[in-house]
Amino acid sequence: MSRRETLQGGVALAAGAALLPAGFAQPAKAAAPRLKLxxxxxxxxxxxxxxxxxxRDGPEDTVxxxxxxxxVKAAQAETKNSLLFDNGDFLQGSALGDYIAYKKGLKAGETHPMIAAMNTLPYVCGTLGNHEFNYGLEFLDHALGKIEFPIVCCNVExxxxxxxxxxxxxxxxxxEDEAGERHVLQIGVIGFVPPQIMQWDKAxxxxxxxxxxxxxxxxKHMPDLLDAAPDLVIALCHSGIAGGEPHGMDENAALHLSRIAGIDVILTGHQHLVFPGGKAFDGIPGVDNVRGALNGKPACQPGFWGSNLGIIDLELERNGDRWRVADFHVDPKPIFERTPDRKVVPKASADAAILAAVQADHDATLSYMREPVGASASPINSFFALVxxxxxxxxVADAQIAYAKPLMAQTEWKDLPILSAAAPFKVGGRAGPAYFTDIPAGPLALKNVADIYLYPNTVQIVxxxxAQVREWLERSxxxxxxxxxxxxxxxxxxxPGFPSFNFDIIDGVTYGIDLTQPSRYDLDGKVKAPDAHRIVDLAFDGRPIDDAASLLVVTNNYRASGGGNFPGTKSTVVLEAPDLNRDVVVRYIIEKKTVEPKADGNWAFAPLPPDVNVTFLTAPVAAARRPEGLKAEPAGDGGGGFAKWRLMG
Incomplete structure (x- = not known):
């Protein structure tokens, strides 16, 4: 029954009731219809x-x-009424995605394997994430050309x-309601993406x-949506949950969005966390991290890489001519669990239809990733890359400098020193204790280089x-x-809230990090402690760095476009190269045939008192990969499958 039919029926009943003879018993008022969605x-x-x-070139039950x-299919089978949505970041982020973008290509009229997989599921609608823009608008248009459900996003014009x-x-x-009657509801869906896309994918x-x-x-857009008289409004917000007051152009704005009148449900993402329940959300005013609500409105964030399915069970009640959320329950479901002894226990099987939809491209990706590029005379791992x-x-730093030197030799900047900024990408964290680079000595294939450099960044030189190098390192x-x-x-x-891809190591200078000082910058790259200075003994060529000196830093398009809000990175871009940073590493290995990467020890922590107990987490297998010069020792079980280590001296 439509809202119009419901309203007309109510008027007719009222008129009929007025004609009843005096003394005739009034009929009992019918309970308001309720339905579960x-x-x-x-x-x-x-x-x-x-x-x-x-x-790793093997099955993985956590993704x-x-x-x-x-x-999804099990959850839909448990209820009469359900709606499935995707909240963005579906086109980039795995070797399969890079194979399509950089090797096979995607022409107009062709179906991207991710789209083919999603088309097997009954999605009602989706939105764009920031990574949908990584390959450019033409690629995005081609991908969306074959999608079989609508995509909405109101803040990109x-x-x-x-x-x-x-x-x-x-x-x-x-x-269908609880009494078995059917009702037609108008469901409004509106989408959002972090506005930082203009920095991250400026090119x-x-x-x-x-x-x-x-x-x-x-x-701007909610008044028009509300004028269309929706019974329920769902926000697909590819943005995370953060406290504090809005500052404008916030990256993680889901909590602020929940204050907008007319929005009933908020689906969040981007942070790669699970809500409700993630520790990062404890204690934030307006966030109910037990029930799953933002300013009282039901909300969910189901992790990343398919690790969880977000489930919000709504109980809707009709009052007059409109429906409202009378109650709700939020319960993300994982595809795996970990036992106390760190083993992964699968909680879901792989869907045959999706596997069939991508099988050919999956096989082609495997062949692509197995292509040999050279060899390494020593192991390469990231178990201790943060310490x-x-x-x-x-x-990566060495390859970037080797790439930049001949290019800069023909420019007006040929006499400037060249530094190189690189960051560790796979260091456990939210992705779990298996999320580390661990490459043994021996043959190197493209999959190994992609394991070291995950992202499809391109080389830029600033x-x-x-002085800006110092501030860059302070931010890092x-x-x-x-x-x-x-x-x-x-x-x-x-x-844990600081992404490792923002932990830039700048090679070509030497420096120490004084951990007893507070961080000069907050997580968004804004100065929060102007008198704090963690970077000590910063030197170039064996002498204290000259704050006024000009230098070149090889980095990537993300950083040079302002990604992470690093001081000085947007000052002067002197080269925007077409080559991927990853391909630069591949060429470096091919040219050398055999590499033997050894850290040059250009940074270290400033000494701490010997009885200070500073701990960090790494993989259990890290003990067998302990590098020379490591000033740390095992300190027991770190929980969640991690091993705990303690800094020494």
Whole structure:
């Protein structure tokens, strides 16, 4: 029954009641109709379709939309009414995605394997994530050309006018209530993406689109959506949950969005966390981390790479001519669990239809990733990349300098020193204790290089001053918690909210990091402690660096475009190369045939008192890969499958 039919029926009943004879018993008032609606969410799949680790070259039970799909089908079978949504970041993030983008290509009219997989599921709608823009707008247009459900996003507009995709959509859906009667509801869906896409993918987007603040875009488009008289509004917010007041253009704005009138349900993502329940959300005003609510509105965030299915069970009640959320229950479901002895226990099987949809491209990706490029005379791993200079970062830094020198030799900047910035990508953290680079000595294939350098960044070179190098490193050192030298209780070293890809090591200078100082910058790259200085003894060519000196730093397009808000990175871009940083490493290995990457030890922690207990987490197998010069010792079980280590002296 439609809202119009419900309203007309109510008027007719009232008129009839007025004609009843005096003294005739009035009929009992009927209970308000109620129906249960299950809202399902996938997010941040990142082209992890098959439960397979392309870098390790083996099955992986902790990832894969194929496994999440089994949970989708089970969840739908348990209820009369359900709606499935995707919350973005589906086109980039795995070897399969890079194979399509850089090797096979995607022409207009062709179906991307991620889209083929998603088309096997009954998605109602989806939104764009920031990584949808990594390969450019033409690639995105080709991919979306074959998708079989609508995509909405209200805060990306084309230069010259109009939204890139629909800002919102209204869906007419028929549901069955608890009494067995059917009702037609109008479901409004509106989408959002972090406005930082204009920094992160500047080369692809500048002059073509603009991005609006998430809350401002909601305030712009929600009146039109509400004028369409939806019974329920669901926000697909590819943005995370963060406290504090909005500052405008916030990256993680889901909590702020929840204050917008008319939005009933918020599906979040981007942070690669699980909500409710993730420790990162404890204690944030307005966030109910037990029930799963943002300012009282049901919300969910189901991890990443298909690790969880978001489930929000709504109980809707009709009052007069409108429906409202009377109650809700939020319960993300995982595709795996870990036993106390760290073993992975699968909780879902792989869906056959999805596997079949991508099989040919999966097989081609395996062949592509197994192509040999050279050899390494020594192991390359990242188990201790956050506590000491590391070979997995060193090989990237070395390759970038080797690439840049001949290019710069023919320019006006030929006499400037060349530094190289590189960061460790796979260091455990939220991705778990298996998420480390671990390459034995011997043959190297493309999969190994991709394991070292995950992202499809391109090389850029910026001109900075010595003072800006110092601030760049201060920003990078924000990954570490402040250590109280007078405290004897255990103190965790790493801030879990700081992404490791923002922990840049700058090769070509030497420096120390004083952990007793507070971080000069907050997680967003804003100065929070102007008198704090963690970087000590910063030197170039054996002498204290000249703050006024000009230097070149080889980095990537993400950093040079402002990604991470690093001071000085947007000062002067002197080279925007077409080559991927990963391909630069591949060429470096091919030219040398055999590499032997050894960390040059250009950075270290400043000494701490010997009885200060500073701990960090790594993989259990790290003990067997302990590098020379490591000033740390095992300290027991770290929980969650990790091993705990303690810094020494």
């Amino acid at each position: 299950r809202v399902l969410e996938t997010t941040d799949i990142h082209v992890n379709v098959v439960p397979y680790d392309y870098f 894969g939309l194929a496994k999440t799909a089994s949970l 084309r230069v010259g006018g109009g939204n890139l995709v629909d800002a919102w959509r209204l869906f007419e859906q028929s549901f 692809h987007l500048e002059g073509k689109v603009t991005a609006l603040d998430i809350v401002a875009a909601a305030e 000491m200079d590391d070979a997995s970062v060193q090989i 001109k900075v001053t010595g 050192a924000g990954i570490f918690n402040r250590i109280d030298p007078a405290k004897r209780e255990e103190q965790p070293l790493i801030d």
